[in-house]
Amino acid sequence: MSMGQEDTCGTNLVLGLSYDSHSGHGHGETIVKLERSSANMISLEPSLTLGLSSDTHGSTMAKVDGSKAWMEEGSRLARQSSPQSTVSMFSHTKTKRENSMKSDETERVSSRVSDEEEEGNARKKLRLTKEQSALLEDKFKEQSTLNPKEKQNLANQLNLQPRQVEVWFQNRRARTKLKQTEVDRETLKRCCESLSDENRRLQKELNELRALKIASPLCMQFPAAAAAAALTMCPSCKRITTGSEGSKGGGFVVAPRAHFFNPFTHSAAC
DNA sequence: TTTGTCAATTAGCTGA
DNA sequence: TCAGCTAATTGACAAA
Numbered sequence: 001m002s003m004g005q006e007d008t009c010g011t012n013l014v015l016g017l018s019y020d021s022h023s024g025h026g027h028g029e030t031i032v033k034l035e036r037s038s039a040n041m042i043s044l045e046p047s048l049t050l051g052l053s054s055d056t057h058g059s060t061m062a063k064v065d066g067s068k069a070w071m072e073e074g075s076r077l078a079r080q081s082s083p084q085s086t087v088s089m090f091s092h093t094k095t096k097r098e099n100s101m102k103s104d105e106t107e108r109v110s111s112r113v114s115d116e117e118e119e120g121n122a123r124k125k126l127r128l129t130k131e132q133s134a135l136l137e138d139k140f141k142e143q144s145t146l147n148p149k150e151k152q153n154l155a156n157q158l159n160l161q162p163r164q165v166e167v168w169f170q171n172r173r174a175r176t177k178l179k180q181t182e183v184d185r186e187t188l189k190r191c192c193e194s195l196s197d198e199n200r201r202l203q204k205e206l207n208e209l210r211a212l213k214i215a216s217p218l219c220m221q222f223p224a225a226a227a228a229a230a231l232t233m234c235p236s237c238k239r240i241t242t243g244s245e246g247s248k249g250g251g252f253v254v255a256p257r258a259h260f261f262n263p264f265t266h267s268a269a270c
Numbered sequence: 271t272t273t274g275t276c277a278a279t280t281a282g283c284t285g286a
Numbered sequence: 287t288c289a290g291c292t293a294a295t296t297g298a299c300a301a302a
Contacts, residue, residue, distance in 0.1 A: 125282040126293060145275085167294060170275075175292085177276095 128168070132158050136165070140172050 128136070139146075139154055146154065146169060148162075155162040 127283075128293085148274095164293080166274090168292095171292065171294085173275085174277075 126164070128160075132160065136168050136172070140169065144173055144176070145169065 135158060136154075143150075146165065151162045151165050155165045158165065
């Protein structure tokens, strides 16, 4: 797409493009600072049951090469007497780094096999409660990343494992980015359309001015008339320009300079 | 080397 | 049944 067009036909005409920014385009979500007292802290009942309550005992284990942590937790929980606890479900979730430790791996594999034989372990999916999600959302609005201490505190508040909080924030950032990418794409699309329209309009205007110049030799004899004919208004800054502005040869000038819109800074250099 | 983050991906759950 | 959402995993990469 051409943003501006230099005169290449010896007419001394110069085109400038402008673009009106879309008002009110905010980047991403509004960040709201929340003041939360300890009284607002939510005491949450763990509602997630990866558990191996009686009705899940018969379910089949996920693929052997599936989530190691889940399998381990599932099998571990099977030996526990309080299967409804989310905390207990995740209290020993292994990180990938931990998982990479070979001795640990060997131990896990062996226990996994035996657990599979003992009971089918279905990889149940955790669903956060509304309260948990709300609190996580609130925290995310405050800050999109957490340091280890904050993570631990939030995890305690939510009765979740720090790793779960970390994963939630990770996924949340990914969703935000995806959404923002979509917004940016739409903005750029509109910007492109607008610039194309403007370009067409200015091309038309340029052609008219060229035709005027050719069809009016009178103007050549009366420079004042030529200058008047060249008067035009910059659509961006609303300045009326004349042939005496910004041109070396005193020819026609439509705009003193081009106005390029940057959709990310929302500014037009005028 | 460790640690944190990201992108890509997998897979369970849910509502239409 | 299937698409969409999302919790969770994996591997790569950068910074300290």
